[in-house]
Amino acid sequence: MAAVDCIVKLGGSALTQKDQLETLKAGALQKAAALVAKLYGAGERRCIIVHGAGSFGHFQAKQHDVAHGVSTGSAVSSRLRQGLCLTRLSVTKLNHLVTDQLVRSGVPAVGISPFGTWKTAFKNVSQAGIDTVKDVLDSGYVPILHGDCALDLEQHCCILSGDAIIEILAQKFSPRRVVFLTDVNGVYSCPPDKPGARLVNYITIGPDGNMEPPVLTSVLPHDTTGGVSLKLQSAVNIVSQSYGRIPVLICKLDSEAAERACLTGELEEGEGTKLFFKDI
Numbered sequence: 001m002a003a004v005d006c007i008v009k010l011g012g013s014a015l016t017q018k019d020q021l022e023t024l025k026a027g028a029l030q031k032a033a034a035l036v037a038k039l040y041g042a043g044e045r046r047c048i049i050v051h052g053a054g055s056f057g058h059f060q061a062k063q064h065d066v067a068h069g070v071s072t073g074s075a076v077s078s079r080l081r082q083g084l085c086l087t088r089l090s091v092t093k094l095n096h097l098v099t100d101q102l103v104r105s106g107v108p109a110v111g112i113s114p115f116g117t118w119k120t121a122f123k124n125v126s127q128a129g130i131d132t133v134k135d136v137l138d139s140g141y142v143p144i145l146h147g148d149c150a151l152d153l154e155q156h157c158c159i160l161s162g163d164a165i166i167e168i169l170a171q172k173f174s175p176r177r178v179v180f181l182t183d184v185n186g187v188y189s190c191p192p193d194k195p196g197a198r199l200v201n202y203i204t205i206g207p208d209g210n211m212e213p214p215v216l217t218s219v220l221p222h223d224t225t226g227g228v229s230l231k232l233q234s235a236v237n238i239v240s241q242s243y244g245r246i247p248v249l250i251c252k253l254d255s256e257a258a259e260r261a262c263l264t265g266e267l268e269e270g271e272g273t274k275l276f277f278k279d280i
Contacts, residue, residue, distance in 0.1 A: 003174045004137065005044040006262055008036065009166055011182040011231075012052025012147070014253040015098070022056050022090060024097060031254055032098075032181065033105040036142070039262050040107050046137055048169055049102070049109070050162045053147045056094035060086040061149070061159055069155030076156050084149050084157050088115060095146045102144065110141045114148045114160055121153040125160070128168045145169075163234035170238045170246055177265040178238055178246060180231065181253040186273035187215055187232060201269045204278045205239045211275075235275055244277025 010032050017023040039047055061067055064083020070076055095111045102109035117129025136143045150160035170178055188197045204212045215232065235248045249261040251272025261267055267274050 003176065004046040004048055005176055006039060006047045007166055007169055007173070007175045007178045008039070008047065008049050008262060009162060009178070009180045010049065010051040010098070010253065011180065012054025012056075012058075012162075013183040014181055015051060016054030016056060016094070018054045018058070020055055021059050022093070024094070028253055029098065029101050030105075033101040033107065035181075035253075035259055035262060036102055036109075037105040037107050038259060040142065042263055044263065045140070045142075048133065048137070048143050048145070048173070048175075049098075050145045050166050050169070051094070051098050051147075052162045053091045053094060057087045057091035057147070060090055066149060066157060067159045069152055069157045072154055080156070087159075088113075088149050091146055091148055095144065098146075099144045102142070108141045109144050110136050111144045111146075112136065114145060114165060115150065118148070118150050118160055118165070119153065120150045120158055120160060122155065123152065123158045125164060125168055126153060128172070130168075130172050133169065133173075161230060161234075163231045167234045167237050171241065174242070175246060177262075178235070178248045179258075179261045180235060180248070180250040181258055182250060183253065185252045185255070185257075185271070186250045189213070189215060199270065200273050201267075203236075203273060203275045205236055205244075205275055207240070207279055209236055209240045211236055239275045239277050242277075243279070248275040249273070250275075 015025055015028055066083045066087050092113055099109045099111040117132055119127040133143050145165055147162040148160050150158055152158045184192050185199050187200045190197050238246055238248050247265055249267055251257045251261050257267055257271035
């Protein structure tokens, strides 16, 4: 399968006020769209954009326990079905807003919802809608995927995070780089709102997937996707599974570093976090 130039993850916290129901950061979305337009205009036309849900979807999913589905053999309640539908209405609303802004910025963006073509078993991806993404890319468009609900073979449904989607996309398309754009400068030694938190410029990944230095992370109460810990684990998996052939960079969306990370795969010290592979 033909490689892509770049996979960009637009973090839900960067695009939305994550603690306020369905509240968009309009300025941040405009900057994200301008950045993708520059990436596309610079010739990096085989790029894939994945965005998180942020405050779109997480509240509905949490309220109706969509992430946990049902126990094997149990009946699916009407409350759970309603919760899945409400969650999808919310996440697709954000996908429309993101795609609309990208198109307005000159990017031939096409929104793709994973539901139905991506499936899971015990929350692990068992079927990925890769052919749809490939067809969109090969036709000259930029696919815009998002965190979504998924039908699960064992528990009826679950939440499929944008980070899990990126991990599969990286395996299938072997991008030249993967860039996570967040609401903070990168990965910190502990949650950035804690005293003594410092930016980690480099994280080294060993063959066993262990990272050095170790990092403490946190999760918001309504975050149904695993928060920072799952996001970082997805980044680690991309580096380790590709034996370092796919570099991963994490930096702030609203920064000069974001453009350089997407276009060149480089970051200066203090601008973000870059993950490397080290074969011990």
